[in-house]
Amino acid sequence: MEYYIAIILALAFFIYSISFRQLARAELTGPMYFVLVGVFMAAVFSSQLKLTQPLDNLLPLIELTLAVFLFSDAAKTRIAVLERSYKIPLILLFVGLPLTFFATWFVGYMLFSNESLLALALVAIILTPTDAALSKGILDAKAVPVHVREAINVESGLNDGLCVPIFLFLFLSWQAGAWLEPLKMLEFVVTEIGIALASAACITYIATRLIHFSAMHHYFEKASSPFLxxxxxxxxxxxxxxxGGSGFVAAFSAGLLFDKLYVRQPQIKLIEQSENIADFFAYLIWCLFGAYTYWQLHSIELTVNKVAFALIAATVVRVLPVLISLWLFNGMNFKDKFTIAWFGPRGLASIVFTLMVIDSDDGLISELAILTILASVFIHGVTTRPIAKSYEHTHSER
Structure with a gap:
């Protein structure tokens, strides 16, 4: 069976590679495509491949993949660019993000008032980070204003890293069955975050010095740069x-430090060249998510409230908070504001957080997360191309 699964996966990647442009024209994004591949595999091998149990053996690989994306997203943020055009990203990160979290929490409470506030808060933080990989059509569309693309890209690169400490705190509280006491919270900050920041600072400083030394003495080989x-x-x-610290916080912090300390060389594009390798593993995780979703949907008792939560969480609780946070920002028209608000798809970070929770979840948290991520993948995937093309019409009218 393993060889048949390998054949299907390899064929799926081959077909995706040779028909990338046609898939884009058909409004089928990479995550949509590989989720469907995962569903197909689970359906074909329905009797042999049952992913109803926690994915303990695969979780380390999944977590490492998220760490790579946290690092690369932070490292390509370009702090220098952010210093010049910081207003929109800061509004999105420090006003829009908290409002999105509390809005999701509130919707969860309205629809599932019998659940504990702690569990609903955990659901909310799982679904708060966004993934720009699901809206690449917008990021690559030259007709879309630069400030819109930069806002979506920078926010997506930074918000998952900011959500990690909150997720870890809520996850530990939920496992303990109650909110952590102030002393426990302080201990958590000192250990989980403090150790992560200290180790990231030391490792990144030494690494950037070594990279600079290697480049200066021509030890550096362009072909090996993605591995760095x-x-x-x-x-x-x-x-x-x-x-004993948080690996996710360390990877994110190290990426920010790398962006600040690394002296970029035009002929060597470290971040860009490594992203293709990371994308390969990300698409494998989307396949796994598709297969897992197939089996979960067999056991999930779909109710109106669950479906309503998924649709609202994938759209309204992101759009309204972001529009409210951008309300007083006069540098953009409503269409630009709505585009930024709309493109907050849930992706890799939400999947990893969900898989971390599944082991000790009684069902509802992972069910709501899976349904919301699934809704987001297809809602945002289908709408990417039409919104990007609408900007082409706007420019042609001008």
């Missing part, structure tokens, strides 16, 4: 975890 980013992300994540 992957190895740095994994080292930062693993060292922090081994020391």
């Amino acid at each position: 980013i992957l190895s740095l992300a994994i080292i930062n994540y693993s060292v922090a975890q081994a020391l």
